[in-house]
Amino acid sequence: MQISSAVFLKSALKPVQYPEADRPEIAFAGRSNVGKSSMINCLLNRRGLVRTSSTPGRTQMLNFFDINERFRFVDLPGYGFARVPMAVKKSWGPMIRAYLESRSTLRGVVFILDIRRIPSEEDLRLLDWLEEYGCPTIMAVTKADKLARSRRDRQIETIASTCGLPVDAFTLFSATTRQGKDEIWERIETALELPTPSA
Numbered sequence: 209m210q211i212s213s214a215v216f217l218k219s220a221l222k223p224v225q226y227p228e229a230d231r232p233e234i235a236f237a238g239r240s241n242v243g244k245s246s247m248i249n250c251l252l253n254r255r256g257l258v259r260t261s262s263t264p265g266r267t268q269m270l271n272f273f274d275i276n277e278r279f280r281f282v283d284l285p286g287y288g289f290a291r292v293p294m295a296v297k298k299s300w301g302p303m304i305r306a307y308l309e310s311r312s313t314l315r316g317v318v319f320i321l322d323i324r325r326i327p328s329e330e331d332l333r334l335l336d337w338l339e340e341y342g343c344p345t346i347m348a349v350t351k352a353d354k355l356a357r358s359r360r361d362r363q364i365e366t367i368a369s370t371c372g373l374p375v376d377a378f379t380l381f382s383a384t385t386r387q388g389k390d391e392i393w394e395r396i397e398t399a400l401e402l403p404t405p406s407a
């Protein structure tokens with residue numbers, strides 16, 4: 209994918225604040241600190257477009273980006289970080305569900321897991337919601353550079369079986385080495401061509 213423009217549009221907490229639903233959209237989901245923002249920056253070849261943070265739990269809003277004046281990326285708020293206020297933790301579920309339920313232009317969700325972690329209950333709950341709402345889902349396992357090749361395969365097998373999915377559903381990715389970037393783009397391009405799922 210040739211990126212001619214990538215522009216931050218706005219942050220939103222609830223549907224009335226979302227930008228107009230006039231372009232197909234791909235959302236990025238996963239726990240805090242998993243590497244969502246890093247993946248978006250890597251896909252767009254923009255180092256600092258999306259703020260990455262070593263202080264997880266800060267980006268508690270949906271952040272919308274306009275790409276090539278043709279489609280949008282949405283950096284969804286992360287979950288699973290211990291040191292955020294209870295009110296923020298409680299609002300996460302309704303915020304995500306409201307988005308998945310109402311966004312008519314949503315074409316796919318890139319679901320990101322950390323290669324070093326067994327998927328958590330929260331990860332699995334989100335996976336259930338994606339299934340419930342019938343969202344086409346692109347499974348990605350990131351931070352591949354953090355493990356030796358021999359351990360990667362075993363970890364992916366464990367992650368896949370925990371999710372109840374086949375190993376080949378997962379794209380191995382690293383924002384550091386850019387491994388898997390082309391494959392994620394191919395899957396995103398395929399998702400962008402899908403018709404709007406009926407509500």
Ligand SMILES: Nc1nc2c(ncn2[C@@H]2O[C@H](COP(=O)(O)OP(=O)(O)O)[C@@H](O)[C@H]2O)c(=O)[nH]1
Pocket residue numbers: 238239240241242243244245246247259260261262264265286350351352353354381382383384385
């Ligand atoms: N080694 C390595 N570090 C990564 C990778 N992706 C993200 N990180 C680091 O993980 C931390 C959290 O990344 P960020 O993109 O902010 O996660 P987010 O909270 O999901 O948006 C940052 O310190 C990143 O530099 C990766 O593929 N490899």
Ligand SMILES: [Mg+2]
Pocket residue numbers: 244245246259260261267283
């Ligand atoms: Mg982030």
